[in-house]
Amino acid sequence: MTQSNIESYIEKIVRQVVTNSLQTSPVSFERIKPVVVANWKMNMTLASISKFVDDFGTESFSAEVVVCPPSPYLYILDALKKQQNRSFTLGAQNVHAEKSGAYTGDVSADQLLDVGCHYVIIGHSERRAIGESNEFIHQKVRQSLETGLIPILCVGETEEERKQGKTNSVVEKQVLTALLNMNDISKVIIAYEPVWAIGTGQSAVPEQAQEVHQFIRSVLIKHFGILANQLPILYGGSAKPDNAKDYSAMNDIDGLLVGGASLKADDFKKIISAFC
Numbered sequence: 001m002t003q004s005n006i007e008s009y010i011e012k013i014v015r016q017v018v019t020n021s022l023q024t025s026p027v028s029f030e031r032i033k034p035v036v037v038a039n040w041k042m043n044m045t046l047a048s049i050s051k052f053v054d055d056f057g058t059e060s061f062s063a064e065v066v067v068c069p070p071s072p073y074l075y076i077l078d079a080l081k082k083q084q085n086r087s088f089t090l091g092a093q094n095v096h097a098e099k100s101g102a103y104t105g106d107v108s109a110d111q112l113l114d115v116g117c118h119y120v121i122i123g124h125s126e127r128r129a130i131g132e133s134n135e136f137i138h139q140k141v142r143q144s145l146e147t148g149l150i151p152i153l154c155v156g157e158t159e160e161e162r163k164q165g166k167t168n169s170v171v172e173k174q175v176l177t178a179l180l181n182m183n184d185i186s187k188v189i190i191a192y193e194p195v196w197a198i199g200t201g202q203s204a205v206p207e208q209a210q211e212v213h214q215f216i217r218s219v220l221i222k223h224f225g226i227l228a229n230q231l232p233i234l235y236g237g238s239a240k241p242d243n244a245k246d247y248s249a250m251n252d253i254d255g256l257l258v259g260g261a262s263l264k265a266d267d268f269k270k271i272i273s274a275f276c
């Protein structure tokens, strides 16, 4: 074999590996550790949080479990979970893009770290709906990563956009704008949440979600390299104890972002178990 034959042979193999990884689920990597996140939104009180912690029990899970309470309860939830040895990690529902300053009512990434947070949800459709742009979301992701918080970046299309066949283009733009010019995205988690499935009881069929997850993974690999294969991509939108197992069976669904069904510890634990 001549030198140029060897080079073209190697090039062909490399191209084949990349093409395969773009078209199918990764086979050469270990399965990503599942992540199951509770987003309590603007629900719960001190009494119901205390009951949740009691009911959650001391069980530990092979999945990473994250609970995101409303911000006034972050500190007390951290204290309760440490005191009672609970196996979940703390996350916030939002963060400001700037490090500090005159932003009445907002909370910074440093402050979230200070009260025990490791994760933060960014770009949830309920915040996009009140005016958060892709660019602002990008700044929040950057600030969180620089501070040491793990961003859970939410993306997803509206019902109208899906009907118009724009799901992939909408989601691609949301992902790429949020992660623009970032060299290291290894700490990012993506959550695909079709807006029409959130809080409606009309969850996406697992195969429908899998299709978008696979597309998101291919976008990540194309723009950030093969290691992007290891980023968890979660599904969110009317996930419940009785459909969690079906999502966990999908190759590219690495966990769930759960709203309503995370308010009761028993329901939430059933959902976690589906990924363990």
Ligand SMILES: O=C[C@H](O)COP(=O)(O)O
Binding pocket: 039, 124, 193, 197, 198, 199, 200, 201, 236, 237, 238, 239, 257, 258, 259, 260, 261
């Ligand atoms: O963050 C969670 C999602 O918005 C899903 O909410 P849901 O499970 O109540 O539909």
